[in-house]
Amino acid sequence: MRLGLALLGMLMLAALAAPWAGLALGHDPFMPDLFKRFEAPSATHPLGTDELGRDLLLRLLHGARVSLTVGLLAALAATAIGTMIGLLAAWRGGVWDAILMRLADGLLALPALPLLVILAALDPAVVGLPRGEAASDILRIAVLLAAFGWVGVARLVRASALSVLARDFVRAARAMGVSEARVLLRHVLPELAAPIAIATALAVGGAVLAESTLSFLGLGIAPPAPSWGNMLANAQELVFQAPLAALWPGLAILLTVLACNLVADGVAKGGGAGT
């Protein structure tokens, strides 16, 4: 838990510090310099340079900004949607519950990546999103991932909400005439903090992994904007010239997902942030 939070904190600091790191090293991560292709790690280029002579460390840090933004956006959206749907299903029950959970089961039964590949290849203009820019890529991928990511959250929230709704203090609140909205928001929702936190942590890891997979396949964040996934796609074409270039982006993804899973595990075992 502590290790996970520390790792996540370091990754976010690294992402935030990317522009200052660029100033300190004195390079532009987007500026090709063809005289400095495939340089070995050195004091000026701590991780060496890529096939266009751009600094790998800086691209890795800027990639962290993109990858973590997508991951957090998608996970927060998925958590919000999933919590609402899970709560609604548990609270209304009956037909609503059946319809919403059938929908969740249906989505869960489908292989996610083949579907995402088709959806990511569609023209974003169809659903009214701007196309082309890195920012719109980030938004497009986050929306897609949230559209699939809510299922896990909703199932977890529904299961926990069902047990909370049956507890005595909820019945007491209702008997005292507390409105249903207040029951849900003030009495049920706080009890769901742990499962929601677990689902969010897992969703961040899942979204980072999914974004890098889509970017790796050339359907996510398009170059020249760096993302860990498209850096790896680049590295795969250069396994003969620069085998080391493949190491760092993958390691960054690995650490991010590992940190999220550790945090989720920690919350599941009952450790709060302070323990």
Added chain:
Amino acid sequence: MPRLIFSRLAQIVVTAAILSFCAFMLIALMPGDPIDLAIAGDPRLTSEDAARLRELHGLDQPLLGRYLAWAGAVLEGRFGHSRLFAQPVAALLGPALLSSLALLGLALGLAVGVGVSLGALAALRPATSPWVQGLALVAQAVPSFWLGILLIILFAVQLGWLPAGGEGGWRFLILPVVTLCFANLAAYARHATAALSAALAEPHIRTARAKGAGERRILLRHALPNAGVPLLTLAALDAGALVSGALITETIFARPGMGKLMYDAVMGNDFNLALLALLVVAVVTMLATLAADLAQRWLDPRLA
């Protein structure tokens, strides 16, 4: 039981129908149709030609009518042609499905075998448990496309022992199977540890031990069958993830399976092929989930 199978099959049919409808509509709403692509490929086509071709292929019809015509043709087994590969779609899907099933079967078998062995190790020797859990945590977080690239760099580029990609004999299968297996190994190891620990704590194990059964017999005959049910649940839940992993693995190692076929079709704007490949993949995945569910009920009649 027959009622359950029937209702689940009905669910699969409904899901496939909804999926095909949504995907067809999304694709059809995109600007540009196959005729536009044909015009881009052959500048001699006039606008009269384009209009004539649109009428010939029914592209001037309203969307719903086009979907129904397409769905009717698919139900009759007429899958149409692939624009990208210039072949009947049916002729492409068959071999690709076989190639994918070989990869998936081997990877799943290996993942279950290694995962359950690790789980048994952790359950029987608690001292090793933290190591197994740690390995599972890391394995779960490794992006499989990264692992694939690293394996290619090590075994194909640096050592030159194995081919980097393509399809041929068994040597071409090793790296993809290991890559795909590793991604799914973690879940099996974690669940096997939990299930076996729970199974080993039950009274009938103590009885068996009291009767003098050996540790091997206790593990294989008394604990494993009980631990099998949660593992089958996992297999049912993970079928989709396994198929998703196959798409990445096939793309990295250039194996001509369903995942690569679909990916190539999407990248090549061949949406008829992509849509049908997606449907086949989805239906096969849902059938696999159903099979795992049924096996689980057969193993533990209390669930039925």
